[in-house]
Amino acid sequence: MNGKGIHHVTAIAGPAQRNLDFYARILGLRLVKKTVNFDDPGTYHLYFGDEAGSPGSILTFFPWKHVAPGRTGLGEAQETVLRVPAGSIGYWLHRFVEKGVVHQPLVKRFGETLLPFKDPDGMRLALAAVPGIENETAWTGADIPAEAAIRGFHSVNLLLAEAAPTGAILTDVFGFAEIGREGSLVRYRVNGGGAGSIVDIHEAGGFLPARLGGGSVHHIAFRAADDAEEEAMVRKLAQNHGIRTTEQKDRNYFRSVYFREPGHVLFEIATDVPGFAVDEPKATLGETLKLPAFLETRRAALEVSLPPLDWAKPAILPST
Ligand code: ZN
Secondary structure, three states: OOOOOEEEEEEEEOOHHHHHHHHHHHOOOEEEEEEEEOOEEEEEEEEEEOOOOOOOOEEEEEEOOOOOEOEOOEOEEEEEEEEEEHHHHHHHHHHHHHHOOOEOOOEEEOOEEEEEEEOOOOOEEEEEEEOOOOOOOOOOOOOOOOOOOOOOEEEEEEEEOOOHHHHHHHHHOOOEEEEEEEOOEEEEEEOOOOOOOEEEEEEOOOOOEOEOOEOOEEEEEEEEOOHHHHHHHHHHHHHHHOOOOOOOEEOOOOEEEEEEOOOOOEEEEEEOOOOHHHOOOHHHOOOOEOOOHHHHHHHHHHHHHOOOOOOOOOOOOOOO
16 A cells, blocks of 8 residues: 555634635645535635645635634644744744744654644644755745745644554555654654655543534545545455445545544545646636536525635734
């Protein structure tokens, strides 16, 4: 099995404009797709990523204006970590102070330096200072210099009662290997490294189950090259782990199946194909509302009911 790591992470946010301001303007990610939640078309689905929206860089949100805040707990991703070039962590610390981003002092984990911070919905994120990635391509559409721009995911950190059952899925189905332990953390990585190649499991009892809401990760998607690889993963889940996935769903930009892993986190398997340039040119990704064919007949009504997203507005600072 040639697992390649994290495809995307999807989270729940508050107002769409605030979400766009934070991720596109403050973190400098590219809005690579403006569409709706295919299962709930009255809600936006905003995709942020690198220039092309490459698998391993895609952070997506369902923004709901009046969402109740989530509660961190067992059975969820408690932290989503993004990669930045090692030399840029001082730039980011300064930027967070200047922009009023809620953040914590630098921490060390598995020998790496991390800058933990929160988005305006209280979602827990961190930047990991990674050496040797300065020359990876970066999206520089925001006011962030190329040498500091975010280079996709570093890792997700799952808070689980037990590491082993979930670890078995990561290693057997998605091609990860356990590469280290530190305190209550177990680190898994896919061969070859790169964006989205790490999952950390924080094994800790005594927490209440997580409650989904604003600032919560809704699900984590892992990469399959194509339908055949996805199918092979589905078979392995059934045969070796007794887990059944949903039927395959066409998400326009990838094709997906979903399942609840043994630690209760919602996992998805998403194909690398066809990608975000399937319905608009790469040069103008994210600029207009894109809808799947089955929703085009409702475009006029949806355009009226969805809140307008304004690029001209100044960045709104996170509430404290
Ligand atoms: Zn997804």
